[in-house]
Amino acid sequence: MATPTSRASSTVSIPQTAAAGGLTITKPAQTATSYFKISPDDQVTFAWNFTYLYVTPQSLTVSALCQNGYTYPVGPTDGVIPGDSTSVVWDPYAYNQAHPELQLPQAIYTLAIWDERGPGAVRQGGVFNPNTALTFALYTPQPYTPLASGWQCGACSGGPHSAPLSGTFVTVMATLLCMFLSGFVFLRSAMIRNRE
Secondary structure (H helix, E strand, C coil), X not given: CCXXXXXCCCCCCCCCCCCEXXXXXXXXXXXXXXXXXXXXXXXEEEEEEEECCCCCCCEEEEEEEECCCCEEECCCCCCEEECCCCEEEECHHHHHHHCCCCCCCCEEEEEEEEECCCCCCCCCECCECCEEEEEEEEECCCCCXXXXXXXXXXXXXXXXXXXXXXXXXXXXXXXXXXXXXXXXXXXXXXXXXXXX
């Protein structure tokens, strides 16, 4: 892997066989969707390592692309950070306080990072290429409600102690029914053959 070189230095020669430059997200782990609270004093840190760069970007734009079609800037500087940055800290709660007209909803987001060439930059070797590999979710914690004050189960139906049939239960019961009927047909066929 080549070490990133500043654009301010002399012209950089990028081999034609160079891999596309970019980054690898290191925080949060990409093994599963991470969930972050929208609440006071809860900040989110996104971190990465650069890969295959011959040229360091002048700047990076970090955005959260929401399921609702809106794009939200990530970080304290409206999403634009120095090109050699390897992390950004975001305070979703502070964002909501500063932007009452466009609140961050509870939803699934895609973290998008691109350089000064924009999100639709043509993929090139040795140069930073846009990254949208990380998916995360934001949620607003709900206040505690004591049982005595009228709390009700949102997943329950009917009476206070009844619950809907789960998909797993229905699947297991259907499987057992199929096994029983198949076994019955098999035994009946064996009995008919024995009589002949």
